[in-house]
Amino acid sequence: MTDLSLAAAHAVDRYLVDALIGADAMLDAAVADQRAAGMPAIEVAPTGGKLLWLLARVSGARRVLEIGTLGGYSTIWLARGIPDEGRVVTIEAEPRHADVARASIDRAGVGERVEIRIGRGAEVLPTLAEEAPFDLVFIDADKESNTVYLDWAARLGRPGTLVVIDNVVRGGRVADAEDENPQVRGVRAGLEMLRDDPRFTATALQTLDAKGWDGIALALVV
Template sequence: MTDPTPADWQRLDRWFADTLVGHDDALEQAVHDQAAAGMPAIEVAPVNGKFLHLLARIAGARRVLEIGTLGGYSTIWLARAVPEGGRVVTIEAEPANAAVARASIDRAGVGEKVDIRVGRAEHVLPTLEGEAPFDLVFIDADKESNTLYLDWAARLGRPGTVVVVDNVGRAGCVADESDESPQIDGTRRGLRMLASDPRFDATALQTLDAKGWDGVALAMVV
């Protein structure tokens, strides 16, 4: 077996997406509108969106916290996973992004399940204290703040809460200790926190998909 090339893994990712995810007008329009608004194409790949959706369902999640809304693509996947009466609270720092996401989420028919909180996550997260605990937390925002977000995931969760951290592979750079750039260092510190903080039990997987070579960390609050 030869080592995979980008063309190889992208072809396989498209096959997985076509076979297991299929086409979805609301999701595809959300990506289109995100691009039209000038936002970067950093939403999760379709197979990863379905992965989040299934994790939320497997966990029986009724309350989901998402840190980093962008254009609402992953938010729609998560909102479709929670049952009637469930709630997705998603935090977006940029008001313009939040407005695009709101339109896409409403068009997808899950608007009543989604509460978009606009503001920097470091300021919004403390306002969630005292609410019912979250059953699943998805962290997909600035990597420099991953340790802050993980701390709040534990504080706002409960024993058994599922925590997912996206983009932890960074094309292999996380394993290069000489790379001290802010995003790489923030990602590395988050992973080390998951390893050492007694509130978590965690692992991480490399991913090869439409977004390239990266990874995802999966943790449980204990």
């Protein structure tokens, strides 16, 4: 048996991507444009993107809320996972990021399914309160605001809405009670909310992929 190491984990990740996902010119172009624009390399891994697609399909989602667009990589995966008449509403705080994302989303052929709302999540989310409920919510923005985003996920969802929260392990730092980094504290507060808030039932999984050691939480609005 191969010993666990970062090199071995990356080799397994490359194998899984080659075996189950393959190359995708539109997604590759979205990442390339994101890099060219000087944006951080914090988009989900290809295996994570395919997972979002599968979750959208399995849940039968027609309305998806994404908090944190970045360069549109995960947005494309989500938009591909819903019907032609479905809608992804994605929130991005940086107008320049939104411009890059819009170009990539349109080039990928899913532009008609995607609406980008520009502004900080805490300011944009209340404006969605009068719209139809969302079937799936993907939270991948500033970790300090995870509890705010989870509260709005419950408010804007319905019983049965699936909530996905990215980056909940932070390289193992989430389990270190002495770590007072604001992002780690925000992740920990979000997980505690999922445990204590009766609106949710949840679990979390560690991941080790192209983005390193991290994890995702999956919650159901009950």
